[in-house]
Amino acid sequence: MSLLSVRDLVTEFQSPSGTARAVDGFSFDVQPGEIFGIVGESGCGKSAVCRSILRLFGGAPARVAGGRILLEGAGDLAAMNEHGLSQIRGRDVAFIFQDPLTALNPTMRIGKQISEVIRRHRKASRAEAREAALQLLRDVHVTSPERRLESYPHELSGGLRQRVVIAMALALRPRLIIADEPTTALDVTVQDQILRLLKERRDSLGTSIILITHDLGVVSQICDRMAVMYAGRMVEIGGVREVLDAPSHPYTRALLAALPGNVSRDSELVPINGAPPSLIDPPPGCRFSARCAFARPQCTTGPAPALRSRSGAAEDHLDACILSEVSDVAA
Ligand SMILES: Nc1ncnc2c1ncn2[C@@H]1O[C@H](COP(=O)(O)OP(=O)(O)O)[C@@H](O)[C@H]1O
Ligand SMILES: [Mg+2]
Secondary structure (H helix, E strand, O other), X not given: OOOEEEEEEEEEEEEOOEEEEEEEEEEEEEOOOOEEEEEOOOOOOHHHHHHHHHOOOOOOXXXXXXXXXXXXXXXXXXXXXXXXXXXXXXXXXXXXXXXXXXXXXXXXXXXXXXXXXXXXXXXXXXXXXXXXXXXXXXXXXXXXXXXXXXXXXXXXXXHHHHHHHHHHHHOOOOOEEEEEOOOOOOOHHHHHHHHHHHHHHHHHHOOEEEEEOOEHXXXXXXXXXXXXXXXXXXXXXXXXXXXXXXXXXXXXXXXXXXXXXXXXXXXXXXXXXXXXXXXXXOOOOOOOHHHOOOOOHHHHXXXXXXXEEOOOOOOOOEEOOOOOOHHHHOO
């Protein structure tokens, strides 16, 4: 059974110019112990998908407008009230943001912040919580952890801060960690260390991870399965090796073709020509059609193409392109 099943998720943002459907019918499953990657250009709705799961919109004018978010043993998070969700956050599902500073209180020592996370959800004396905080810093390989407990966030480097945020995310042993571009703000060597930490946790405790990134190298390095998102919709999903080695949707192919050489350690997405459509009033048909080198007239009319598997491809490798054969879209 899946740990998380997201079905037909719709997430909307209100803006002066109208309602933007940042996520417009998005479905995926995460299995226990799986690392699931979501990639796509900036603004395509990756963060909106993640934030919808715990309804963490940070005060933005957003709402989950449709769909179900089924967490094993907890029911539908989309239908849960704020009190119920507050019990899930941190304990069952933890969130790691791109910028560690937004997750840390600048006026509170690191030790106290980690202890508070622990004490919010379980009975522990101050001394016990402090001992647990110390162990968590050791788990994320912070050197001189005793000294770090007394530090304030601004006294730490970006990499150390993100380790502290990860320590806080690990504190309650959640079943699922959602990491939204956790390494984007960090330099490459620190990026590797942070990714290794997440993988260690999966390997040792079977924690599931949803990893949002715009770096295909990161996906290739640590994810098991991945989804490619375009303008609020999923265009391709499958095992990482299948999708990266035999991409079938023209958008995924364009992303990969734009990369210099093979997908390697540092393969950030390179912009491809053109711009994605408006999410306030999206065009009919395939949303990528205006930028697609293979578009036919039928691509620009009718409903958005559904995900489907192709003959010869792995059963769980799906894409949303109406062109009948992968060879039709071969460059
Ligand atoms: N704070 C906001 N206010 C209004 N609209 C927003 C806001 N944040 C995101 N959006 C809308 O949601 C879309 C998806 O944003 P986001 O999920 O942050 O994309 P990504 O994480 O893929 O870069 C944006 O293109 C924009 O239309
Ligand atoms: Mg984002």
